[in-house]
Amino acid sequence: MTTTLSQSPRPTHPARLLAGAILAILGGLAIGAVTNVLQGLLPGPFQAFSNSGSVWVVGAFAAGAVIGVPGWRASFAGIATQVGAVVGYYGYAEYVRDGMGDLTWPTFWLVLGLIAGPIFGTAGAWWRTGTAWRRLAGPAVLGAVFGMDALHYLFALHYYSDAISYGVIGVALPLLLGRTARERLIGAGCAVALAFLALGILLGFLSAMNSFI
Known part of the structure; x- marks a missing residue:
């Protein structure tokens, strides 16, 4: 008589989680900085894409798709990209351009990023490995x-x-x-x-x- 033991998912190594978080933040920083650089460089019909939260959340979606499994990891990766994007955008504005001004709009985008990060991180994971709806x-x-x-x-x-x-x-x-x-x-x-x-x-x-x- 044999028995089959169910195996629980192997926990993710902390070093791998840290590496993923760092990559997500760096990706977000790059997105934020690049969108700031592109302001004034893109032609008219594409100018709006350099100042848009829609473009930023693509990073959260991509991070969730890389994680591949819905849950706190995909949500955290999504948040990391959005926080990174805010820091990258306004950091570039502060140190390369004429300054970011007061904290009103950085705070606005940071709050939105904390909301949007889990949503789009999960959406990316759903697309990658989800089923049905x-x-x-x-x-x-x-x-x-x-x-x-x-x-x-x-x-x-x-x-x-x-x-x-x-x-x-x-x-x-x-x-x-x-x-x-x-x-x-x-x-x-x-x-x-x-x-x-x-x-x-x-x-x-x-x-x-x-x-x-």
Whole structure:
């Protein structure tokens, strides 16, 4: 008579966790610094991408996809990239440009990063190893944040070329990252719907921020 013993997942070595955290932070620092450098260098239709939180969260999504398993590790990796991006962006502004000004906007983006990091880190892990609706939701969530910016540029700022650029990316991401035609189409539709929800959350957050400024 034989018995089968279930094996628990082998814990991740602390050194590997530390290395992953360092890489995520360095990646975030690079994203933040590069987006600051690109301001004024990119041509008109692409200028908005150098000053956008949507571009930053791609780093959190990528970090979560590298981790591959939803949970605290993917969330932490997502947070690390976003904190790194804030530090990289405003650090470059402070030491290379004319200064970052007061702490209002760095604080704003840091708070958003602490919220967005776990969301997009998890979304990346879902896309990489998730099943059923999770695998579909990952790219939809990433596309939605670009769709949110598209709606913001369209209805609030009236920058129509920027709205088109963001909108195209928002729809393209789930189409490109989906594994089947069904996933691509449903993911694109969900990205559009989530974009309107995200816009409402963003406007509420901006309103709350303005009340403290």
